[in-house]
Amino acid sequence: MLLTEARRKLERKKAAATPHPSGDKRLVILDTFMKRQQFRGDALIEVLHKAQELFGFLDDGLLLYIAKSLKLPPSRVYGVATFYHFFSLKPQGEHNCVVCLGTACYVKGADKIMAALEKRTGIKSGETTPDNKLSLVTARCIGACGIAPAVVYDGTVAAKQTPDSALAAVEKLLTAPCNSKT
Numbered sequence: 751m752l753l754t755e756a757r758r759k760l761e762r763k764k765a766a767a768t769p770h771p772s773g774d775k776r777l778v779i780l781d782t783f784m785k786r787q788q789f790r791g792d793a794l795i796e797v798l799h800k801a802q803e804l805f806g807f808l809d810d811g812l813l814l815y816i817a818k819s820l821k822l823p824p825s826r827v828y829g830v831a832t833f834y835h836f837f838s839l840k841p842q843g844e845h846n847c848v849v850c851l852g853t854a855c856y857v858k859g860a861d862k863i864m865a866a867l868e869k870r871t872g873i874k875s876g877e878t879t880p881d882n883k884l885s886l887v888t889a890r891c892i893g894a895c896g897i898a899p900a901v902v903y904d905g906t907v908a909a910k911q912t913p914d915s916a917l918a919a920v921e922k923l924l925t926a927p928c929n930s931k932t
């Protein structure tokens with residue numbers, strides 16, 4: 751266990767010291783992470799998480815790089831990245847709001863919540879407000895069907911939401927001081 755941690759530290763140190771041909775140190779760290787996963791295709795989700803942690807979002811070039819490294823078809827990598835709501839293909843706003851549109855939430859009015867939020871913010875799902883304050887995202891199921899309809903505000907799941915409660919929560923986010931996540 752200790753040995754594994756020591757080896758990881760050494761790998762990280764080596765990665766930080768080795769220049770990547772692109773000049774981007776984050777790719778060196780990503781390469782090291784993929785190497786540790788033995789470039790296995792079934793480690794794709796972990797690799798995407800790591801890439802998003804390093805880059806903030808997953809753009810086309812990064813997805814292609816991962817596809818090539820893991821020897822996977824780009825369509826598979828793109829498909830996984832777009833399927834899960836926690837992956838973002840665009841730069842994210844200061845705050846984010848994820849509306850679950852899975853079946854349990856949908857039948858309890860999640861579509862009305864989404865419509866109210868889109869109207870208030872002037873953006874659609876997958877977009878960020880022009881002032882970069884808020885990103886609006888939809889998910890297929892966040893595993894909280896028992897408290898449907900569920901909405902996630904800056905990583906905190908809120909139960910039994912209504913258009914009014916969602917608008918109030920988003921209003922709070924939009925008026926929060928810069929970099930304050932309430």
Ligand code: FES
Nearest residue numbers: 850852855894895
């Ligand atoms: S459908 Fe929304 S949490 Fe499962």
